[in-house]
Amino acid sequence: MIIDFHTHMFPDKIxxxxxxFLEGVCGTHPYTNxxxxxxxxSGREAGVDISIALPAVTKVxxxxxxxxxxxxxxxxxxxxxxxxxxxATDYKEELRQIKNMGMxxxxxxxxxxxxYFNDIRYKRLVAYASELGLITVVHAGQDPKSPxxxxxxxxxxxxxxxxxxxxxxxxxxxxxxxxxxEVETYLVNQNVYFDTGVVLDRMPExxxxxxxxxxxxxxxxxxxxxxxxxxxxxxxxxxxxxxxxEEKEKIFSGNACKLLGMM
Numbered sequence: 001m002i003i004d005f006h007t008h009m010f011p012d013k014i015x016x017x018x019x020x021f022l023e024g025v026c027g028t029h030p031y032t033n034x035x036x037x038x039x040x041x042s043g044r045e046a047g048v049d050i051s052i053a054l055p056a057v058t059k060v061x062x063x064x065x066x067x068x069x070x071x072x073x074x075x076x077x078x079x080x081x082x083x084x085x086x087x088a089t090d091y092k093e094e095l096r097q098i099k100n101m102g103m104x105x106x107x108x109x110x111x112x113x114x115x116y117f118n119d120i121r122y123k124r125l126v127a128y129a130s131e132l133g134l135i136t137v138v139h140a141g142q143d144p145k146s147p148x149x150x151x152x153x154x155x156x157x158x159x160x161x162x163x164x165x166x167x168x169x170x171x172x173x174x175x176x177x178x179x180x181x182e183v184e185t186y187l188v189n190q191n192v193y194f195d196t197g198v199v200l201d202r203m204p205e206x207x208x209x210x211x212x213x214x215x216x217x218x219x220x221x222x223x224x225x226x227x228x229x230x231x232x233x234x235x236x237x238x239x240x241x242x243x244x245x246e247e248k249e250k251i252f253s254g255n256a257c258k259l260l261g262m263m
Contacts, residue, residue, distance in 0.1 A: 003256040004231055006137065006172055006197035006223030007051040009039045009078065011069055019227065026144045030227035039226060040077055046231035049253070050079055052223075054107035054137055057083035063094055071101045079260075081105040081137065086113055086121035092128050104260055105135030105168070110151030111143040117152035118159040130166040135259055137170040137195070141177030154179055154186040161190050168259060170221060172197045180207055188215045193255070197225035200237045209242060217247040221255055 010018045015034035023030060032038035043051045053073060055066045063084060070080035082098035084091065084106050098106060106129055110117045117138065129136050140152045154176045161169065170193040175183035180203060183194075188211060200208070212220055224234045238248065256262075 001253040001257075002046075002048045002050075002235060003222065003253045003260075004043065004048050004051045004224050004226065005170070005221040005256050006195050007039055007053050007078075007226040007231075008034070008055075008228075009036050009053045009080075010034050012036075022228075026228060028144075028228055031230045032227040034227055036073070036078060042226060042231050043077055046235050048077075048231050048235065050077060050256075051226065051231075052105075052256075053078055053080040055080065055083035056107055056109040056112050056139075057085045058109075058112045060085045060087050060089075063088060067098060067101065067103075070103060074102045079104070081107050081135070083107055084125065086115045086119065086125055091121075091125050095125070095129055095132055095134065099132045099134060103134075105129075105137060107137045109139045109143075111139060111145050111149075113151075115151065116156060118156040123160055123164050126160060126166050126169065127164045130164065130168065133168070135168040135170060136166060137172060139173070139177075140171040140175055141173050141179045141183075143177070150179070152176070154182040157192070158186045158190065161187075161192055165191070167191075169193065170195055170259075172223070172225070173199050174203060174208070174211065180211070184211060184214070193219050193221055193259070195221040195223035196234070196238070196251070197223035198229045200224075200234050201229070205241065212243060212247060212251070217243070217250045218255055220251045221259075222252045 019034040032042045066083040073080040082103040088094050172195050175187045175194040
């Protein structure tokens with residue numbers, strides 16, 4: 001079984017425009033058309049059983065519409081998390097609604113939400129999400145939107161982890177995109193998951209394997225960040241990594257199944 005823990009899709013009417021905008025920001029051509037159908041087709045071709053879709057809310061006014069769309073995908077080959085913004089005045093009610101809708105987690109993107117991850121607003125939000133049993137996935141490290149102004153560094157993440165002690169926190173991009181030396185210094189062995197989104201074809205293989213072994217294969221989640229990486233391509237890369245079959249099974253699906261309550 002393969003679960004891709006970090007993907008994106010958008011409503012059909014805005015998918016093309018959104019991808020055109022993000023392609024300009026990221027400088028990377030997308031691997032799908034950004035729709036549910038595009039993500040589903042990509043997953044089938046790659047042999048991915050479940051893709052977790054992660055919506056990024058960039059302003060408070062988007063919360064309701066983003067979560068209405070997300071609530072249509074609670075089972076099957078695509079399962080969507082909810083979205084929330086740190087400026088939400090009644091963040092507890094918003095999180096309760098996400099929980100009551102049946103979603104298993106939330107996505108935060110500090111760069112697009114223009115808030116540093118050690119801000120008190122994120123600490124409160126992550127703490128309450130953890131209290132509700134929700135998974136929190138966070139973009140960590142560099143982002144093409146603001147590569148010189150990183151809103152979730154390993155040090156910021158460590159501060160939140162130590163103060164909040166969340167049970168189900170996932171730091172995307174192996175804990176900090178393009179900041180893996182700092183991840184090894186500050187975050188390895190902490191109670192946090194790393195996902196492999198968009199880094200498997202860029203991160204040095206030796207460092208990836210070392211981090212899997214030092215942090216624990218039971219805390220690594222297979223992810224692509226589709227449409228910004230290919231599901232078929234990343235599946236092949238992980239299969240060819242010099243890891244044991246047991247380690248690969250945990251990364252491909254075992255850890256995700258535990259987090260999602262599927263075991």
